[in-house]
Amino acid sequence: MSSWSVLPMFSLLAVAAVCAVSGSMDLPGSLDPSLLENVDVDQLRSNYLPPGLQNTNLTVDDLQKLLQSKCQKANDHLPPGSVNATALSKTIEQSAIKLFECLSGLANVTEIQAEIAEATPKGDLDVVFEKYCLRMPQAKGCLKEFNDAILPCLTADEKRHNGVLQRIADKLLEFICYKNGDQIALFIAEKGPECLTDSRDGIANCLNASFAGYLPKEFSPEWNLPQLVLGPKQCVDLYEFETCTVNLLEKCEVITPSNIVESMFRYVRRESSCQPHIDRAKQQHRRAAPLSEADSRSA
Structure with missing residues (x-):
């Protein structure tokens, strides 16, 4: 499943490039910007871009130029020459490397998988997740340090929304580690990973249906990155993705994974001001539904 629309697009430009370095998540100790010269761009396209952009001639240089352009445009209101957009974008690239270095030091995916495999037959999943939580x-x-690096390249509107997005990220971590990982342990015990694997194509369709409109159909160096805001439209689109995904997971053999994913969405949504916008959209949908049915009968 593509993860392009799970991460904010601006952060994705820096983070995805680092993820694709040599096709590996194993990063060296030094923060060497030249790492980006070794990015596997084909892997980047297939794993981090929506289907409409997977066949473009996107290069690492394009990603760096987009970052630089974003930093420049966010500071256009300042006197000319007072901001070095190239330096700001390089700082973000290095911060992305440091973020993955930091997170991989806290939790190595391969080690976690081995520990889960060993603990599952013994019923000791809670012990594994308590350690990591x-x-x-x-x-x-780690996340705050990366967020601090991108702040100088955000517009005034994006900065106003940044605190909310940070709180949502924190709440997501807190949900995963609720009672030292009870939720994620239950998710795994109740065949959650298998449910996600079986549903990955459908979830990708949910992603594209909800978020494809934020990206152009074809890549261009003049393309402007989407705003990192959580306004009325973004709230409704996130809710549509939530509904689509939960409905899909309900078809799995066990209902528990679907319930946990739905609870996660609701838990993090409380940190936003989305609910009034979602309620309004649902009300408008209910009002429009009878008219649509009447129109279909008269057709």
Whole structure:
């Protein structure tokens, strides 16, 4: 499943490039910007871009130029020459490398999978996740440091929404580690990973149906990145993605994974001001539904 629309698009430009370095998540100790010269662009396209952009001639240089352009446009209101957009974009690239270095030091995916495999037959999943959830404060610190790096390249409107997005990220971590990981342990025990794997194509369709409109059909160096805001439209689109995904997961063999995913969406949504916009959209949909049915009968 493509993860392009799960991450904010601006952060994605820096983060996805680092993810694709040599096709590996194993990063060296030094923060060497030249790492980006070794990015596997084909892997980047297939894993981090929506279907409409997977056949473009996107290069690492294009990603760097988009970052630089974003930083420049966000500071156009300042006197000319007072901001070095190239330096700001390089700082974001290095911060992305440091973020993954930090997170991989806290939780190695391969090690976690091995520990889960060993603990599952014994019923000790809670022990595994308790160990990693104790590291949650460090994970929050890693994310905050990366967020601080991107702040100078955000518009005034994006900065106003940034606090909300940060709180949502923190709440997501807190949900995963609720009672030292009870939720994620239950998710795994109740065949949650299998449910997600079986539903991945459908979830990709949900992603594209909800968020494809934020990206152009074809890549261009003049393309402007979407705003990192959580306004009325974004709230409704997120809710549509939630509804689509939950309905899909309900078809799995066990209903528990669907219930946990739905609870997660609701938990993080409380940190936003989305609910009034969602309620309004649902009310408008209900009002329009009878008219649509009448129109279909008269057709």
